[in-house]
Amino acid sequence: MARTLVGSRIRERREARGLRQAELARMAGISPSYLNLIEHNRRGIAGRVLIALAGALDSDVAELREGADRDLQSALRSAATDDSAGAELDRLDELIGRFPGWARLIGAQQRRLDRLEHGLEALSDQLAHDPFLAESLHEMLSSVTAIHATAGILVQAGAMEPLQQRRFQANIHEESSRLSDLSRAMVNHFDQLSEGGHAAATPLDEVEAFLSRHGFHFPDLETADADAVAELVAQADDLQSQSGRHLAAEVLAQYHRDARQMPLADFVPAARDCDFVTGLLARRFGVPVDSIFRRLAFLPSTEGLPEFGLIACDGTGAVTLRKPLPGFALPRYGAACALWPLYQALNQPHVAVAALLETPDERQFSAEALATYGVPGATGAPVAIRSTMLFRPARRDADAALVAGKRAVGLSCRICPRVECEARREPSIHN
Amino acid sequence: MMRRTFWGERMGKHVLLIEDEPNIIEAISFLLQQDGWKVSTHSDSSGAVDAVLNIGPDLVILDVMLPGRSGFDVLQDLRRASQTEKLPILMLTAKGQARDRAEAMSLGASHFMTKPFSNRDMLAAVRELAT
Structure with a gap:
């Protein structure tokens, strides 16, 4: 496979530069027939010959060896996962080398397909599990059922007591108001989805949005007392539900306890010293390893910290x-x-x-x-x-x-x- | 929980409606009463089994989405009790997926209707199940 990759790339680059095989062979100090075998993937290539060819083609050795098209290869492999199409995976490099435009087109289509599939999954996920949508649809169907049944009675029933008739009319009015409110709420919900990508549909969404806005790091909790947790939660506009505030308070309280046990000024140098190996850090600070997990995940976004x-x-x-x-x-x-x-x-x-x-x-x-x-x-x-x-x-x-x-x-x-x-x-x- | 009884004239046949939406309760009750049925209602899942046992209806109309326990749970309990194991039960649900229908039927529902339903279909189902 690697041999095919290298040979095809050499030929592609030579042709792009308008060089004949004989010219390139001379520049690299090899015979034209040997170059011909290399380019047609019939000989392996490495070492000095590869370096010489790379120099003659003004390319990096690594680029020739691994290709600048690693992402393209990955996309093409992904496109070939449908076995029934019978794609010749063993000739992938030949495809890239001989038909680069087609290869890029297939790769771009595959990436687009991947993006669409992920979008579909997100939407499917949202529709299937969004508690707001599920509840709204149930309410809506209940209202429609009540209106449908009541309107049917008013239209089809014969003589009816005026009092009962007025009650049914009032019921229809009440249900139509409920439908109106529901439809407005659903429009707002979808607006939020389209504007923000995702609405904070669950308490966990709220907490993630809150943590993300703070870069998953809270300098106030590194030094302050535990009261800072309540203040942070109270000031957070992202935390709109009681459950969201409760969940965030638990996360921050744990953050505060971790910070007390492993002060940032001690933890960062120790983490670097231990090469971020969690087990070593756990032993050094005498804490369970999941405390180290949280501390590492909530480090500041400072250069040099993974x-x-x-x-x-x-x-x-x-x-x-x-x-x-x-x-x-x-x-x-x-x-x-x-x-x-x-x-x-x-x-x-x-x-x-x-x-x-x-x-x-x-x-x-x-x-x-x-x-x-x-x-x-x-x-x-x-x-x-x-x-x-x-x-x-x-x-x-x-x-x-x-x-x-x-x-x-x-x-x-x-x-x-x-x-x-x-x-x-x-x-x-x-x- | 609220329980009410309306009297109709269909040979004294009695329908118990277990549903939590007041305007649906009122519409179905009126519809059945006009058709000659005696109608009782019960508006949540707690005590629903007791209500069935106490009233002894000829047919139960049971909503799936009830506050507390689901209508499926109530259905299961009714099928385990000897007095109600063969009682006609018409399930109502806002979910029309095949798996809900299959679950209702596997738990012993006599019939399954999806909301919104037509009044004509509701009356036809009740007449077929309770007479």
């Missing part, structure tokens, strides 16, 4: 906190991919679970999760469990140990192209 994503769920799998990362989106509603360590950790509480996750678009993230039991209220009382997962873009060297356990994951079954996945719980739109 960015971490975070997701937490309760024992039912319901998400209670989320901080997404580019390339690793988190579901707004419903459950995520069952293969995430977040859920695996629930089956082995107090044991950290780590894995290298590969998303359908071939991005890799290292993830680790820990589930812990809460403190029971009394002997024999039920104990709540909570799982937290920290993730970040994989680092080639630091995460090498995880490569053996690399796990092909998705975001949620609905949009995941891994149609044969054993953890699948519903059909994919890729079927």
